[in-house]
Amino acid sequence: MTDHAALRVDADRLWRSLNETARFGAIPDTARGMCRLTLGEADIAVRRWLIAACEAIGMTIVIDQLGTIIARRDGSDPALAPIAMGSHLDTQPTGGRFDGILGVLAGLEVVRTLHDAGIVTRHPLAVIDWTNEEGARFAPAMVASGVFAGEFSLDYALAQRDRDGVTLGEALALAGFAGDAPVGAQALAAHFELHIEQGPVLEAEALDIGVVSGVQGIRWFDVVVRGQTCHAGTTPMALRRDALHSAARLALAVDQIGRSDPGRSLATIGLFQAYPGSRNTAPGEVRLTVDLRHPEVAGLDRMEAALGESASALASECGTPITVTPIWSSPPVCFDPGVIAAITRATERLGHSYRTMLSGAGHDSVYTARVAPTGMIFVPCEAGISHNIAENITPADAERGANVLLQAVLDYDRSADSVSKVA
Ligand SMILES: [Zn+2]
Known part of the structure; x- marks a missing residue:
C-alpha cells in the first residue's frame, strides 16, 4: 500500500509544464510576459495541450457550452461527484505565466502523480480550466464559473462581445470549443483552487502558504x-x-x-x-x-x-x-470549513509555514463556493505583483503549493473512508 502521506508531486515536471505552456502567448522580448486572451490562438493552443496531457493519463474530457474544460479521472466509488482542482489558463493582455495557470497545471500534476503511483481516489477527480476568468476579452470576469453557479444566464454569457464585436458564442464556435455539456450540470464534491496570492502579505511575512478562508x-x-x-x-x-x-x-x-x-x-x-x-x-x-x-x-x-x-x-x-x-x-464569501480544514491539515503535515487569510481579488472559487464546498491555497508571488509581465514565483513556491493541493485533495477524499489502490 502506497503511503499517501509521503506522496509528493514531481516538482520538475510541474515547472516544465509551466515553462512549456508559456510559449502559448509569450510576449516577445519580455522575460515572462504573457498575452493569452480567451479563445484566441494562444488560448486554443494551450487548451489543446491540456486536453492531450489529460488524455495521456487516461482522463476523459468534457467541454461545456461555455468551453470550460473538465478533465475527469474516475474514482473507485461511481456514486460520488468529482473533487475538482480548477482555475484558468487565460491571462491579462500584459499578464504573467502563473495567475490561474498554476492552479490548472498543478491540478494536472496532482493527477499525474496519482497516476504514476497507481492510486485511485474514492471520488472521481476533475481538472478544470474555466473559460474567460480574466474578463480581459469578454466582460464580465469569471463568466463561465458565474453561469456554473447561477449568477448569470447562459444566453447572457454567450451574447457578450469583445472589442471587435465578436460574441463569446461566436468565438467558442470558431475555436471549436462550443461544447455540448450543459453548464453547471456536473455537480462537484468540492472545488480546490491553488493560486498566486497577487498581494504582498505572504512574502512580507516570509510565509510559504496562505490558507484562504474566504473573499472579502x-x-x-x-x-x-x-x-x-x-x-x-x-x-x-x-x-x-x-x-x-x-x-x-x-x-x-x-x-x-x-x-x-x-x-x-x-x-x-x-x-x-x-x-x-x-x-x-x-x-x-x-x-x-x-x-x-x-x-x-x-x-x-x-x-x-x-x-x-x-x-x-x-x-x-x-x-x-x-x-x-x-x-x-x-457579497463576502466564506469558504467551506471542511475544505479549509483539509488544506490546513495538509499544510501542517508538510511542515510549511502558513497563515489564514482572505482573498482581496475575485476568483472562479467565489462562484463555485455557491454550489460546491470550496477552498483556495495561496502561494507568495514576487513583490505581490500580478496582472503584470513582471509577475513571478519560484519553483519552490509552485512545488509547495502543488503538494498542499495534492495532500489536501487526498485528505478530503478519504475523510469518510480509506482510499483504494489499483492492484
Ligand atoms: Zn487568476
Whole structure:
C-alpha cells in the first residue's frame, strides 16, 4: 500500500509544464510576459495541450457550452461527484505565466502523480480550466464559473462581445470549443483552487502558504459633493461653500472608516476630481469614488452607514449637499470549513509555514463556493505583483503549493473512508 502521506508531486515536471505552456502567448522580448486572451490562438493552443496531457493519463474530457474544460479521472466509488482542482489558463493582455495557470497545471500534476503511483481516489477527480476568468476579452470576469453557479444566464454569457464585436458564442464556435455539456450540470464534491496570492502579505511575512478562508465583500459608491464655484480673491472664507473643502474632509472620514476595524476593514477613494478645475476658482463640485471592503456583511453595513453619516454631517456643516450612490456590490464569501480544514491539515503535515487569510481579488472559487464546498491555497508571488509581465514565483513556491493541493485533495477524499489502490 502506497503511503499517501509521503506522496509528493514531481516538482520538475510541474515547472516544465509551466515553462512549456508559456510559449502559448509569450510576449516577445519580455522575460515572462504573457498575452493569452480567451479563445484566441494562444488560448486554443494551450487548451489543446491540456486536453492531450489529460488524455495521456487516461482522463476523459468534457467541454461545456461555455468551453470550460473538465478533465475527469474516475474514482473507485461511481456514486460520488468529482473533487475538482480548477482555475484558468487565460491571462491579462500584459499578464504573467502563473495567475490561474498554476492552479490548472498543478491540478494536472496532482493527477499525474496519482497516476504514476497507481492510486485511485474514492471520488472521481476533475481538472478544470474555466473559460474567460480574466474578463480581459469578454466582460464580465469569471463568466463561465458565474453561469456554473447561477449568477448569470447562459444566453447572457454567450451574447457578450469583445472589442471587435465578436460574441463569446461566436468565438467558442470558431475555436471549436462550443461544447455540448450543459453548464453547471456536473455537480462537484468540492472545488480546490491553488493560486498566486497577487498581494504582498505572504512574502512580507516570509510565509510559504496562505490558507484562504474566504473573499472579502466589496461595495462601490459614486459620490458627488456640490458647493458653489467662487472667485479665489474676492470671496471671504466664511462665505464660501467650497466643494473641495467638504470633499477633503469626507476623504479623511473615509480613511477613518477604513481604519475602523483593523485588519478587516478597507476604504479607498480611487478617483477624486474637482470642477471646474481652475487655479483661482474655488471648486463648485467634486466627484469621487469610494470602495469599501470587509469580510462580513455586518462590517460592510457599518462602514456604509458611517459613510452616509459623515456625508450628511458634512453636507449640513459645510452647506454642500452630498449624494452617495451605491453602484455595485459583491457579497463576502466564506469558504467551506471542511475544505479549509483539509488544506490546513495538509499544510501542517508538510511542515510549511502558513497563515489564514482572505482573498482581496475575485476568483472562479467565489462562484463555485455557491454550489460546491470550496477552498483556495495561496502561494507568495514576487513583490505581490500580478496582472503584470513582471509577475513571478519560484519553483519552490509552485512545488509547495502543488503538494498542499495534492495532500489536501487526498485528505478530503478519504475523510469518510480509506482510499483504494489499483492492484
Ligand atoms: Zn487568476
